Amino acid sequence: MANDNAQTIVQQYHRAWTSGDIDTAMDLVADDIACRAPGGDLHGKEAYRGFIGGFAPMLTGIGDIAEFVDGDRVALFYYPQTAATSTTPAAEFFTIEDGKIAQSVLIFDRPSYGPPQQA
């Protein structure tokens, strides 16, 4: 199966949500996903979908930085480009279980994605 490889799963997930296809992305996420996100933890797919689905429409592009794979664990570093910034990196550390994303640690600096600072 194309789907049983952690790297492939994360790549499919990443491509889907960053192109606005939240349904396809969520097919690759476990129902009981645990995500540590800036500002708080998210438990379960519905909470996670709300978080990712809320951010995706703000994306104007993606800049790749690096990808790491170690067994069932995958790390991505990339630039989620928005109207506010194209050079603020984000990192995600995924753990895959039973062909789905079961855990995620998502790291970015919230102020860098906010409105431009007053001079």
Add this chain to the structure above:
Amino acid sequence: MANDNAQTIVQQYHRAWTSGDIDTAMDLVADDIACRAPGGDLHGKEAYRGFIGGFAPMLTGIGDIAEFVDGDRVALFYYPQTAATSTTPAAEFFTIEDGKIAQSVLIFDRPSYGPPQQA
């Protein structure tokens, strides 16, 4: 040499600065390091030393999350524990050149390390 391996260099660097030994840490950093940090880019070892040296005294502990290695590239995910938080992750993506840390992408959510929010 113990020093010629990217993983070893990053581990030595990480152990040094997180235990407050900034001098040893900076011996493993290239003079012309380029670091992308929250809020702005840092150029050169003196700027980088100022940034890391300013944060290190606030550390009360470190919680490991994950380490990835791919040739000259190393990624760390960990909890830099402070009085404000012990569960806010940080990620660092290091590129090693000529036995030193030449590039770093450092990601954390600044508000999570600030004073506790008013209820």
